[in-house]
Amino acid sequence: MLRLRRFAATLSMNGTFPLVLSVAQRSRRMSETLTSRHCPRSGALSGREAVDERTETVWIHPEGCAPSAIRAADLRGASAPAGGPVCARLWVIEVRNSLSNSSRIPVQCVGMELTLDFVHDGLRRCRYITTPKVETAIYLALVLEKPLLIEGPAGVGKTEVAKVLAEILHTQLVRLQCYEGLDEARALYEWNYQKQLLRIQTDTAQEQGWDEVSSHIFSHEYLLERPLLHAISAPRKVVLLIDEIDKADEEFEAFLLEVLSDFQVSIPELGTIRATHRPVVILTSNRAREISEALKRRCLHLYIDFPGVEEETRIIALKVPELEEKFQRQIARFVNGLRKLDIKKAPSIAETLDWARALVALGIKELDAPTVRRTLNLVLKYEDDIRKADSRVGDLLRASS
Numbered sequence: 001m002l003r004l005r006r007f008a009a010t011l012s013m014n015g016t017f018p019l020v021l022s023v024a025q026r027s028r029r030m031s032e033t034l035t036s037r038h039c040p041r042s043g044a045l046s047g048r049e050a051v052d053e054r055t056e057t058v059w060i061h062p063e064g065c066a067p068s069a070i071r072a073a074d075l076r077g078a079s080a081p082a083g084g085p086v087c088a089r090l091w092v093i094e095v096r097n098s099l100s101n102s103s104r105i106p107v108q109c110v111g112m113e114l115t116l117d118f119v120h121d122g123l124r125r126c127r128y129i130t131t132p133k134v135e136t137a138i139y140l141a142l143v144l145e146k147p148l149l150i151e152g153p154a155g156v157g158k159t160e161v162a163k164v165l166a167e168i169l170h171t172q173l174v175r176l177q178c179y180e181g182l183d184e185a186r187a188l189y190e191w192n193y194q195k196q197l198l199r200i201q202t203d204t205a206q207e208q209g210w211d212e213v214s215s216h217i218f219s220h221e222y223l224l225e226r227p228l229l230h231a232i233s234a235p236r237k238v239v240l241l242i243d244e245i246d247k248a249d250e251e252f253e254a255f256l257l258e259v260l261s262d263f264q265v266s267i268p269e270l271g272t273i274r275a276t277h278r279p280v281v282i283l284t285s286n287r288a289r290e291i292s293e294a295l296k297r298r299c300l301h302l303y304i305d306f307p308g309v310e311e312e313t314r315i316i317a318l319k320v321p322e323l324e325e326k327f328q329r330q331i332a333r334f335v336n337g338l339r340k341l342d343i344k345k346a347p348s349i350a351e352t353l354d355w356a357r358a359l360v361a362l363g364i365k366e367l368d369a370p371t372v373r374r375t376l377n378l379v380l381k382y383e384d385d386i387r388k389a390d391s392r393v394g395d396l397l398r399a400s401s
Helices: 116-125 132-146 156-168 193-205 212-215 225-235 250-263 293-297 310-319 325-339 349-362 370-379 383-390 393-400
Strands: 018-024 035-039 051-052 057-060 092-095 109-110 147-150 173-177 188-191 223-225 241-242 262-265 271-274 281-286 300-303
Touching: 018 156, 035 223, 116 132, 116 156, 132 147, 132 156, 132 281, 132 300, 147 156, 147 383, 156 173, 156 241, 193 212, 212 300, 223 225, 225 262, 225 271, 241 293, 250 262, 250 293, 310 325, 325 349, 349 370, 370 383, 370 393, 383 393
Parallel strands: 147 281, 147 300, 173 241, 241 281
Antiparallel strands: 018 035, 018 057, 051 057, 092 109, 188 223, 262 271
8 A cells, every 4th residue: 555654744725625646656666647636625634635545645735835847737637626727836746666665655845935934944943043144045055056165163053054954855965074085986986896796707607798798787787876976866856965075185176176067977887977956065164274266166155153142042942941041041151251262172062062961960050160160071172171261260150140
């Protein structure tokens, strides 16, 4: 029995009839069936979409949804609701069976209407607190389909932007972690040499010629996709996170320029693979070295700094609600004071939250000098930094009160 997962859209009846989109199974992948018919009212809807597992039908109300790429003329056999034409404001349903023997088929929504409010609301739903500047940069990166380069100190939430964005768009996050020595084989693709060798031995035993052997071993079956190729060849739009690009060599950065400019990859044995859907690309940098001007020209740029006291208080309140409001503000002020000291590594937001949770576990209700000194290692990770802060604990506590 085909089972369809409830997707993230709240639909209202508004007193009109729903449309029914039938979904037919096609071998390994599930294709979109755009046949639609008008149906009578059904109490099973209850103001939302409903799934009829017996008839393998998804019931969707047409009003209140994001506009899709489907025109009314594409809905063959569709009947108009009473008093009007077939409504084209539908969710485009993309159904894919990732496993041939899977009985559970995920339903994913694409074609969502992108607005600044959509980004703002999505970030809030994902519990990511940020500023209008960050929201605007994310929105423009989506609308203009340009990579977004996010720079800033370690621990300010740069990587989290990509994770949250994948959740907002209901899509996959493909992550490429950069490091010194990263090369094309690890980032793009390589051949499965062991499997190729076994195939060569088998074909040779069957006395097959080289032309036939090479057609076997240089095919997609023997190709190992790495993150860049996977993002480009994905059957739907994904979020590609290229994390800590400043740690990669300049040679890899030059190679990346070619991929990001055309979103295509040339494989000598297979030809050119072009992206069907351009991925949403997020690059992050801790500014360990300067990124080349050529790469910056191809990207929208965003700098995220440590949050201010008010913003960090809101983050603590959201993530550690067990603390009283006054204590949340005191922690935010104290950490803000630590970041102003001449230390090697300023506390990240994650370390602030770890400290707050530790204080909850210890039953602390207010910061004092003994408590700070015995828990300072949770927010400062270098001994020299801890010694500098230890000598200023009194001043920092007075400033945070």
